[in-house]
Amino acid sequence: MGKETPSLTIVAEPRLERGSRAVRRIRLAGWLPCIVYNAEGQSKPIKINRHTFENLVQHHGRRNLIVDLEVGGEPLRKAILRDVQVDRTRDFPTHVDFMEISMTRKIRVSVQIDLVGEPVGVTQQDGVLEHLHRTVEVECLPADIVKSFQIDVGPMKLGDTLFVRDLKVDPKLTILTPLDIPIASVLIPRMEEEVTPEEGAAEPEVIGEVKEGEEGEAAAAEGEKAEGKEKAVPGAKPGAKVAPGAKPGAKATAAPGGKPAAGKEKAPEGKAPEKKGGKK
Numbered sequence: 001m002g003k004e005t006p007s008l009t010i011v012a013e014p015r016l017e018r019g020s021r022a023v024r025r026i027r028l029a030g031w032l033p034c035i036v037y038n039a040e041g042q043s044k045p046i047k048i049n050r051h052t053f054e055n056l057v058q059h060h061g062r063r064n065l066i067v068d069l070e071v072g073g074e075p076l077r078k079a080i081l082r083d084v085q086v087d088r089t090r091d092f093p094t095h096v097d098f099m100e101i102s103m104t105r106k107i108r109v110s111v112q113i114d115l116v117g118e119p120v121g122v123t124q125q126d127g128v129l130e131h132l133h134r135t136v137e138v139e140c141l142p143a144d145i146v147k148s149f150q151i152d153v154g155p156m157k158l159g160d161t162l163f164v165r166d167l168k169v170d171p172k173l174t175i176l177t178p179l180d181i182p183i184a185s186v187l188i189p190r191m192e193e194e195v196t197p198e199e200g201a202a203e204p205e206v207i208g209e210v211k212e213g214e215e216g217e218a219a220a221a222e223g224e225k226a227e228g229k230e231k232a233v234p235g236a237k238p239g240a241k242v243a244p245g246a247k248p249g250a251k252a253t254a255a256p257g258g259k260p261a262a263g264k265e266k267a268p269e270g271k272a273p274e275k276k277g278g279k280k
Contacts, residue, residue: 037100105141113133
């Protein structure tokens with residue numbers, strides 16, 4: 001079954017101020033700008049005491065709140081709270097919409113679903129209760145509006161589900177929400193699988209990391225490169241060695257014990273060169 005919605009009286013005044021600046025001034029004065037809509041869609045601007053409205057909402061809530069509006073000494077008019085705009089930074093209401101209602105005409109409202117109790121599937125079977133659908137749409141007379149529906153989830157076991165058709169509703173109310181929509185379920189908790197590395201899988205190589213043994217090999221390779229790199233001498237033939245202390249540009253000398261170049265042999269000292277074809 002449900003909890004009945006209370007009816008309260010709010011004293012209001014006609015609001016003649018229009019425009020953002022005028023509305024800002026009445027807010028600073030402690031008033032809350034409102035609009036009342038009737039069944040024909042016509043609207044009437046009013047203002048109510050903001051502190052009174054905040055206390056009313058704090059004790060009775062906003063959902064399906066039916067009030068008696070007393071505007072400037074006029075006869076009371078029944079209205080239901082439809083919308084509240086809130087300043088999120090300072091957390092107080094800035095504007096309210098009311099809808100006039102007739103106590104003899106049915107209206108459509110949204111009714112909250114409250115879960116009562118603790119399921120057996122949670123306390124004894126380590127399940128998890130999930131609240132899947134939190135409101136249902138109903139049609140009824142204003143006097144029959146309920147603030148919420150309560151449903152007992154205590155007997156629910158692991159794997160059980162409650163649907164909209166399981167709600168206990170007064171025959172005066174007509175449920176418009178499809179009856180096969182689930183409201184709550186007791187489910188098996190999801191276990192997160194741990195990913196373990198496969199045996200024999202190679203570990204990722206860290207860029208810039210030098211493995212053991214590679215450091216010495218790298219140093220030796222650098223040394224060989226340094227020895228093989230000698231300064232090139234201008235004019236020297238490739239492969240010729242430069243004598244220690246030789247100046248740049250000096251010609252390469254033959255190695256000790258080497259033969260002189262062909263065609264440029266010198267005669268031995270003390271012997272005259274032989275003349276070919278000469279007479280004694």
